Amino acid sequence: MSDRLLAGLNDQQLAAVTLPAQPALILAGAGSGKTRVLTTRIAWLITTRQASPQGILAVTFTNKAAKEMTARLSAMLPINTRGMWIGTFHGLCNRLLRAHHRDAGLPQTFQILDSADQLSAIKRLLKANGVDDEKYPPRNVQQFVNGAKEAGLRSGAVEVDDPYNRRMVEFYALYDAQCQREGVVDFAELLLRCYELLVRNEPIRTHYQQRFAHVLVDEFQDTNTLQYRWLKLLAGEHNAIFAVGDDDQSIYAFRGANVGNMADFEREFRVRNVIRLEQNYRSHGNILDAANALIRNNARRLGKNLWTSEGTGEPVRVFEAGSDGLEAAWLVEEVKNLVADGQARREIAVLYRSNAQSRVIEHALFNAGIPYRVYGGLRFFERAEIKHALAYLRLIENPADDTAFLRVVNFPARGIGARTIEQLADAAKTGGRSLAASVGAVAGKGGAHLAAFMQLIDSLRFETANLPLAEIVKATIGRSGLIDHYREDKEGAERIENLEELVNAAAAFTVEEGYAQDAAGTAADGAAALPSPLAGFLSHAALEAGENQAAEGQDALQLMTVHAAKGLEFHAVFITGLEEGLFPHENSMQELDGLEEERRLMYVAITRARRRLYLSFAQSRMLHGQTRYGIRSRFIAELPEGGLKWLTPRLREGSGMRFGAWHDASVRAAASAPEPAYGAAERNGLRIGQTVRHARFGEGVIVRLEGSGADARAKINFGAQGVKELLLAIARLETA
DNA sequence: TCGGTTCAGAGTATT
DNA sequence: TCTGAACCGA
DSSP states (O other): OHHHHHTTOOHHHHHHHTOOSSOEEEEEOTTSOHHHHHHHHHHHHHHTTSSOGGGEEEEESSHHHHHHHHHHHHHHOSSOSTTSEEEEHHHHHHHHHHHTTTTTTOOTTOEEEOHHHHHHHHHHHHHHTTOOTTTSOHHHHHHHHHHHHHTTOOGGGOOOOSHHHHHHHHHHHHHHHHHHHHTEEEHHHHHHHHHHHHHHOHHHHHHHHHHOSEEEESSGGGOOHHHHHHHHHHHTTTOEEEEEEOGGGOOOGGGTOOTHHHHHHHHHTTOOEEEEEOBOSSSOHHHHHHHHHHHTTOSSOOOOOOBOSSOOOSOEEEEEEEEHHHHHHHHHHHHHHHHHTTOOGGGEEEEESSGGGHHHHHHHHHHHTOOEEEBOSOOGGGSHHHHHHHHHHHHHHOTTOHHHHHHHTTSSOOSOOHHHHHHHHHHHHHHTOOTGGGGGGOOHHHHHHHHHHHHHHHHHHHHHTTSOHHHHHHHHHHHTSHHHHHHHSTTOHHHHHHHHHHHHHHHHOOOOTTHHHHHHTSSSSOOOOOOOHHHHHHHHHHHOOOOOBOOOOSOOEEEEEHHHHTTOOEEEEEEOOOBTBBTTBGGGGGSTTHHHHHHHHHHHHHTTEEEEEEEEEEEEEEETTEEEEOOBOHHHHTSOGGGEEESSOEEOSSSOEEOOOOOOHHHHHHHSOOOOSSTTOEETTEETTOEEEETTTEEEEEEEEEOOGGGOEEEEEOGGGOEEEEETTTSOEEEO
């Protein structure tokens, strides 16, 4: 049984899968079979009876990863996966808090705020307290609150020594009080509240520590401080944490991830079992050589080198375009050639550093009639009409939810204007009650409308109390007037379709079983009731916003940011916009270890490609409405020369020009130098956009020419060396 | 309450 | 350049 399970694993994978029940750190390189090791480890523990399904806790960051793990396990194991806890940090914390809501100090019907809900709750709070939102932008307050929570700090524990941040701490405290009053929790709160529950409640903690003998973590390099502490707490003294991650693919520091957790884990748990998975099953040699050479420039690494038993494969192709438009034109031609050679479009990815870069590319693809899909964008549960419907459902479940109340109290319009809301908010504040509970305090016409609104909510709650979930949703979107509202709207047809889709989603949704047992198993808490289907559905909507890629359908080219590409792989990959300031991004330079994180990002991008990799950059690019002249990214220079194939002639250090292979007519056109930006701005034989070389600063691009005669100056972008203004009479500039 | 105009800002993102 | 948010007049 277990033989079949282990067949085909390489030595390192086998070693990882069959490790004894001790803390283990698996450094899994890109394409090294990470998910396979993780799932096989679980299957092996169960098949060899070292663990029962109930003893397994597996944590991921995304629902997608959790689903994939569950699916693979069901295929590997004859038993069903029901007893195991496999999910995201947030999903698992939600599950724990539902089971022990009383011990956690939460109402049974607590609702989850997504980021947008959280922001509007904060805006409301600041307004109610008369805060100048110029000085304290709601976004900053949100970041402050989330940052503190992710560090495991309550408002009382945040240390500040300046008046500005002291104020922030006050807002944090007020915000938490508001959430508590309204019975809502944000994403970070799910984790922090769960962590605090386990810290404070010894019986519950012991219960789960005794249950989960094996804690497995995916993408460990992405954990934040609080998540790591949560894991430590669950592991207790005796449980085995099996952490899988890749420090070289840590690209989420900006949202709180702490790669240092890997080294901390190794030290704090005295990990004896560090296993490196370095054999790559994805890419050909030249691609891996490029990735290895690049990442070697990072100083802070645990160290790892990818290798493949496959051949070197094709060289990495490099293309220099005159402008962003020409880069896109070249890309279109190249894609056409690939497709003509029989390559499926869905196996070709176009990657870029920032979303804004997709526009030029989309434009070119659209004109060429090449089908493409852009990842990212609005997800199902984030659509306005869906959020409106969910707000009604939330009010049915919990009338104290002021965020939901304000969202739909006058949508569809029912004559409740800003003044009425103001009066209501005042009454609520004085009475220390929710908006819904203060409705009676508003007199006049507005008050009558408010009363009618509350009656609608109350009757919906009453009448749907015993209906199946889908019927509740159906009644809500009808009785609320949402459907009628969108029927009036010229462009409402799609929104009505989405609302109907919400009914389908509700019909397909079933509450996970097991909550009640979880609670019953602990001494502290009696058996908690199963959450209502509606509560379960609302959590689901908040925790899993749905697909965020354009609709499936025809075979289409894949466009996405490098971040979005993590975890994916393609036959051919284009990494575009490889220019200083863009990739590496200029903002990253101000950050601690910013450049290293950009390099890891580039490493992730390179390792997405199986067979063919293209790198491209443009001499000029339209950015924020202005033409910017950039120079090629330093990352290109960090790649092994021998594995590259330049598709355009290349300016060489010291020597003159070296000509690479011309591709075809279209390439020559695309590579040709850009028109000077304005007029014949040529001075002393120099023009804007021209590449020059300076003895000390190296290669740069002329951004501006000013003055004349002895005062003639040139502003030159030397990339890593920065932008310098040089007197032409003094500076010795070499031109190619 | 809607619709047009003006203005600032523009990095990556899951739950 | 383009987008989203804020603001003002009907």
